[in-house]
Amino acid sequence: MSSHDPQPHADIALRVKAIESLLIEKGIVDPAALDAIIDAYEHKIGPHNGARIVAKAWVDPEFKQRLLMDGTSAIAELGLTGFSSEHMVVVENTPTVHNLIVCTLCSCYPWAILGLPPTWYKSFAYRSRAVIDPRGVLQEFGLEMPKSVEVRVWDSNADLRYLVLPERPQHTEGMTEDALAALVTRNAMIGTAQVSPPTFSNELADAEVAQ
Amino acid sequence: MSIEPSNECMTVAQVEVLLRDGLSCQSESDTPAKFKVSDRVRAKVMHPQTYTRLPRYARGKMGTVMRDHGVYVFPDTVGQRLDTKPQHVYSIRFAASELWGANTPTNDFLFLDLFDDHLEPI
């Protein structure tokens, strides 16, 4: 990340305001539409969508099979395909295989399922390194991959988007789909984290919600 | 056939539809797929000055067809507002050592989605 003094930042904000006002005046964009777009990605669309898919795959083996065979159709069953997630491939982490998703050429990402990507996913450091040193990248995220584990990196260079189905953690037997979904993090669905087993505080929170 | 935009101002209703339905990139073509699953292929050595979704690190490298995703519009031409050139796109698996040399783990693999026009048989 480079440092910038405040001046260019103020300049760019003004530039964007100017362009926005011109486009509105010319009837090219509608301000209500701009608000709707921002609202959708700030408040409605996010990794909770992907977490639902993962949780269902964990409890429903037939769904999981469909998901791995044809991600698009299975995800469409839940009504979760959408913009930038029209064509989905789901890849499964196992004790012997770990998957990692990147877009080296820009930052393609399954927005409808995970929301907008985090800064790190869009960074030059991630885009350049994930393909040539995935294990080093995983270490930066605190994930030590044993040498015996196969690492698969998926570079989203075309119109298919990728979702990692993380391994179901231990100590989750009998948990509801909603409770399982609450464990699933965005990073686990990109491949830079694993899903942690529930902690006592998770169980306490669940108990509170159940009341 | 090229993609012609509507040039209309997007309404709130259209935003909802676009978010929900997205934009499909799938298409149809009578041209049969050039490759099938398990074929060994080579990514072409090509250096277009125009838009392409074949990254430099894979050009000239050998891989295996793992899946045929079916027919999609070709981003290389669509990005220039040229013909959609619908064709098959495949998930191609490359060994990391093929891309990066001998000092890479033998159980690291990289997958790219490459089109008929990006590939040649070995």
Add this chain to the structure above:
Amino acid sequence: MNGPHDMGGMHNMGSIPIEEHEPVFHSEWEAKVFAISFATFANYFPVDETRQASELMPPGQYLSSRYYERWLYALELLMTKHNLVTQAEIEDRIAQMAQTDP
């Protein structure tokens, strides 16, 4: 095009900037650039054309740019290329707004 965007395998890009609990947009201008781009996808520019446009940024500029600056670059390039707006109109409006809003 063999541009800087094609960076798989490049070295020396530094450590990965991991930010805990980051907001969806870091500032209003980012949100607006995103929204304006989204609102003109499909209707005015095929998505691949927008990716192609951001690749046209000169390499030095690309490699020192922030993410949404590249979106802004692509947006301006496409809007002016397709005659939706001119550079002169943009600069005039900036000058106007800078005066009324110091």
